[in-house]
Amino acid sequence: MDKHTLIAIDLAKAVFQVCALTSTSRIAFNKQLKRRDIAAFMAKQHPTVVVMEACYSSHYWARRFQAMGHTVKLIPAQHVTPFVRGHKSDRNDALAIAEAAQRPHLSTVPVKSIEQQDIQSLHRIRERYTARRTGLMNQTRGLLSEYGIVAPQGHQAFIHCLQSALEDGSDQLTSIITHELRYVIDEYQWLTERIRTIEKTFVHLTQTHPLVRILISIPGIGPINATAIYSAIGNGSQFSSARDFAVWLGLTPRQSSSGLSFKSAGITKRGDRYLRKQLVHGARALLHRCTKKTDALSRWATQLHARRGPQKAYVALAARLARIAWILLNKQETYRVMP
Numbered sequence: 024m025d026k027h028t029l030i031a032i033d034l035a036k037a038v039f040q041v042c043a044l045t046s047t048s049r050i051a052f053n054k055q056l057k058r059r060d061i062a063a064f065m066a067k068q069h070p071t072v073v074v075m076e077a078c079y080s081s082h083y084w085a086r087r088f089q090a091m092g093h094t095v096k097l098i099p100a101q102h103v104t105p106f107v108r109g110h111k112s113d114r115n116d117a118l119a120i121a122e123a124a125q126r127p128h129l130s131t132v133p134v135k136s137i138e139q140q141d142i143q144s145l146h147r148i149r150e151r152y153t154a155r156r157t158g159l160m161n162q163t164r165g166l167l168s169e170y171g172i173v174a175p176q177g178h179q180a181f182i183h184c185l186q187s188a189l190e191d192g193s194d195q196l197t198s199i200i201t202h203e204l205r206y207v208i209d210e211y212q213w214l215t216e217r218i219r220t221i222e223k224t225f226v227h228l229t230q231t232h233p234l235v236r237i238l239i240s241i242p243g244i245g246p247i248n249a250t251a252i253y254s255a256i257g258n259g260s261q262f263s264s265a266r267d268f269a270v271w272l273g274l275t276p277r278q279s280s281s282g283l284s285f286k287s288a289g290i291t292k293r294g295d296r297y298l299r300k301q302l303v304h305g306a307r308a309l310l311h312r313c314t315k316k317t318d319a320l321s322r323w324a325t326q327l328h329a330r331r332g333p334q335k336a337y338v339a340l341a342a343r344l345a346r347i348a349w350i351l352l353n354k355q356e357t358y359r360v361m362p
Contacts, residue, residue: 027051030093031074031121032061033113034081040113044121053114066091074124076100077132085134097132098123133261135254142228142254146247149221150297156214163207170195182211225250234258240357242320243309243344248301255298258352265346265353272299274342290338299341306340319361 027043039061043051056064061084065073070092075081077097085095098120106119123129135143160181164174167188172195174184185208189201196204225246229239234257238249262268269275273293279286292299310328313321320343328336351358 026069027071029072029074029121029124030065030068031117031124032084033117033120034075034078034084035113038113040117042114042117042121044125048125050118053117055113062087065093068093070094072096072124074098074120076103076120082135082140086137089134095134096124097134098129099132102126102129131261133257136257139254139257142225142250145221145224146251146254146297149218152214152218152221156211156218159207159211159214163204166200170200172196178215182208222246228253234352237351237355237357238348241344241347241351242358243305243340244302244348245305248305251298251301252348255295256349256352259349260353262349265349268349269342269345271295272302272342272345274299274302274338274345302341302344303337306337306344309344310336310340317362 026045028046029044031042031044033040033042035058037058039056039058040053041056041061041064042053045051065088071094073085073088073093074096075084075098077099081097085097088095103116103119103123106122107115108119109115160174160178163185164181167174167185172184172188174181185204188196189204189208228235228250229246230236232253235249235253238244238252239246241249244252256262256268259268262271266275270291271294273291273296275290277288277291279288310324310333313324313328323343324336324340327339331339347358
């Protein structure tokens with residue numbers, strides 16, 4: 024029997040499906056292994072190409088298999104789906120991963136380092152805290168309105184209104200709701216402190232990490248966006264051009280063509296939703312400051328805003344910031360203002 028040259032693994036929580044192909048694309052084996060047995064099994068295999076979907080726990084297992092001498096490739100799940108044949112099963116899924124891995128020009132996902140995963144985890148935790156704090160504020164505003172108290176928009180105004188209502192001892196608030204609102208203040212302050220602590224970690228990285236320092240030099244990219252970009256793409260070597268990075272983020276127009284007909288619509292919104300959102304927020308903040316500046320980027324953004332309106336200008340500026348970020352990471356240079 025030919026020695027297998029590729030091993031595809033369908034990851035799961037408890038039971039993994041492992042499919043191996045020979046150099047002639049014959050199935051050497053396709054079997055189940057329990058989670059506790061997979062590491063020992065892979066350690067016994069000769070160094071080969073190991074392929075998995077880029078999904079739950081894939082980066083962890085990729086790092087472990089790389090340490091064993093294997094070459095690991097992570098494939099986006101949408102590239103595997105077309106190769107699934109027959110009914111849904113672990114055997115068919117593992118075989119589909121193996122077949123997808125043999126396609127030419129297949130884009131793979133780079134394996135994240137521990138550092139990148141740490142930063143990405145902090146972003147996800149911060150996002151959860153932020154959503155929880157927003158939900159707390161919205162619910163409290165709704166409850167207060169039932170007592171005739173209208174809390175204004177904004178964090179500072181909200182907490183000031185809440186504290187004033189409690190300190191004034193308004194007859195509109197009963198002892199029951201007053202007691203609960205004090206816990207609301209404590210919860211709000213705790214969430215705010217947790218968010219600030221995480222953001223301080225991001226600021227520290229902008230001072231110590233070389234790639235994050237490059238990203239923070241770009242206008243419109245602060246500590247949050249700089250660390251988010253680094254945690255998502257590292258040094259950006261997986262992209263062959265700046266446009267490829269913008270396409271991956273979903274910041275380029277959706278295109279459709281047939282014969283002599285060509286149509287261009289809104290952005291594709293593919294890729295990393297969180298990073299795309301953060302870049303658009305950064306572009307919005309930058310555009311508001313561009314009217315007072317005369318450098319090349321500011322002039323371009325201001326003219327675009329006047330010609331196409333604010334919303335399209337925000338997205339176009341976010342796409343340009345993404346391109347600039349990739350170029351600077353590729354050149355290992357900080358941003359220089361162009362007159």
